[in-house]
Amino acid sequence: MSFEGRGGEMSADRKAWLGLALLACSPLTAGADLQDLAGAWAAYPEVDGRRATVGLKLDGNENGTLTATLVLPPIDAWNIPLGEARFENGRLMTALGEFAYDDTKDTLTGDLPAGLVPVHRIPIVLSRTERLAQPPESRKFGELVTPVWTFRTGAPVYGSPVIGKGTVYLGSDDGYLYSLESGTGDLQWKTATGGPIRARPTLGGGRIFVPSDDGRLYCLDQADGKIIWTTLTGTSPVPRSDPESEGYRYDHFSSAARVNDERVFVGTLDGDLVVLDRETGEENWRFKTGDAVVSTPALVGGKAVFGSFDNHVYALDAETGKLVWRFDTGAPVVSSPTIHDDRVIIGSRSYDLYGLQAADGSVDWRFYYWFSWVESSATLKDGIAYVGSSDSGMVFAIDAVTGREVWSFDTAGSPWGSPAVTDNRVYIGSVGVRGYFIPHEPGFYAIDRATGEPVWWYRVEHPESRTTAGFVSSPATDGKRVYVGGLDGMVYAFPTGVEKPR
Known part of the structure; x- marks a missing residue:
């Protein structure tokens, strides 16, 4: 268990990064178009040979912002709302963390936050993907x-x-x-x-x-x-x-x-x-x-x-x-x-x-x-x-x-x-x-x-x-x-x- 809190809710420190309060940031930098980052992104971090999938969905809004959603298949978390995202000095700012955008490789690079992965520093590189991982249609238990x-x-x-x-x-x-x-x-x-x-x-x-x-x-x-x-x-x-x-x-x-x-x-x-x-x-x-x-x-x-x-x-x-x-x-x-x-x-x-x-x-x-x-x-x-x-x-x-x-x-x-x-x-x-x-x-x-x-x-x-x-x-x-x-x-x-x- 990693997100426990009162009455089955997430604890306060997890709420802080899970999009319930966003980092303040400046207007869009010149030469960058936030809407260009809209779409599905996925990373595949590895620890001791064990690989995981981390998905990030960025949906464009009419006001020019993006709404971020986190997908964590290893714990059956398919739609964690992260609130709005912003762009500042070449960095995407979300409640999941800050990610440097490389427009030559079209990647977002950063670290998973300590509230999500305690103790170990785990870097991730998010790349565009056609389709994020989906929940299983059904489970069979015999x-x-x-x-x-x-x-x-x-x-x-x-x-x-x-x-x-x-x-x-x-x-x-x-x-x-x-x-x-x-x-x-x-x-x-x-x-x-x-x-x-x-x-x-x-x-x-x-x-x-x-x-x-x-x-x-x-x-x-x-x-x-x-x-x-x-x-x-x-x-x-x-x-x-x-x-x-x-x-x-x-x-x-x-x-x-x-x-x-x-x-x-x-x-x-x-x-x-x-x-x-x-x-x-x-x-x-x-x-x-x-x-x-x-x-x-x-x-x-x-x-x-x-x-x-x-x-x-x-x-x-x-x-x-x-x-x-x-x-x-x-x-x-x-x-x-x-x-x-x-x-x-x-x-x-x-x-x-x-x-x-x-x-x-x-x-x-x-x-x-x-x-x-x-x-x-x-x-x-x-x-x-x-x-x-x-x-x-x-x-x-x-x-x-x-x-x-x-x-x-x-x-x-x-x-x-x-x-x-x-x-x-x-x-x-x-x-x-x-x-x-x-x-x-x-x-x-x-x-x-x-x-x-x-x-x-x-x-x-x-x-x-x-x-x-x-x-x-x-x-x-x-x-x-x-x-x-x-x-x-x-x-x-x-x-x-x-x-x-x-």
Whole structure:
């Protein structure tokens, strides 16, 4: 996601360049005719071998001005109004930026603005084109399916499920952790916490570890949900930004707990990585970053690796909490790290998915997401990283060693979650945002793991009363069914193909 703001609108800094306020400029320079620039223009910038199309349409007006429209096919943005354009000293002035006109080559040259592509400077050369890229006539998502069963919680479900011993465990914004029978969806038990549960529960040694927005980490008995201990890890309640405010920063995730034989590692929205004794919940140590930690830590080579809203990926000594290395991505890191051999795979709102060396944080490879945050965390299978996105709507299969794309699939929504992957399928949900400047539709998808082709999908109704709908939750599968929580407060169990839906 790259243009988010209150109620699905663009944020204020994006409005500034998207034509909602134009640069002031002088009258037309001698020898230049603004109307000669009317027509369609296209550029094909490239980053790390990944190419994108940027279109600019300039329509002449009766008053001698031009009206500019932006086209960004990578995020299904086909008609972004930029307002009027002017010409000054050989430069076309638009809300997209300033472009130098070369009348010998008939080109417009400039840089994409930082509000559109953060962190990286990306030059473009616009040339005339007969026809701008057009939206697809239709999208095919495969066969429509219905759930095997559903279960209603008391509030939207942002948290993700985990499966153990024939049971689905997940939390809801109603503050309960639920235990559901995986075959039927019947409630086995539920335990109340003091706030919404936004993280995936972690199972270990007959216990469940899960943070709540009351600022506490809970340790529960997996069999009956009884609380064994709780520890206050940060501010209570958790300090999330207001979704209805201009300052909303999409901090809807929570770090899940990472558990080893002795310790529990968990991030907080206060910006700490907190490490507790697994048996007692007593604090061993904590490390302060510069902003919220919603990234779930990974353990590799004696290090705890995680991301922070302060733009960095951190690696700490897992025993002492001392900093080993940190890597600056230039933008908030919401994604959680996934480990392949000695490589850390993690995304950033810089529009990058990185493959970093776990030993020292050096970059092995970078995969650039055109015009889209990387909110999703990768799921690995057979050396391939499967990972979602945000504004681009894409799910990618990426070689974990080289960082090269294997295939991509367009969900037509925002696939923020981490995919569930089996031998044959990749499962992921998407979020739809009503009133957003690009069309985002909610749904849940099964994708062929070998080809990236759609197999089946579930259509989500988007009520007029709701800004968002669909699935923030990351699915989990036991091979027979795939389970996921919805923003409608429902828990869904879908068939994987082994059984027919009912």
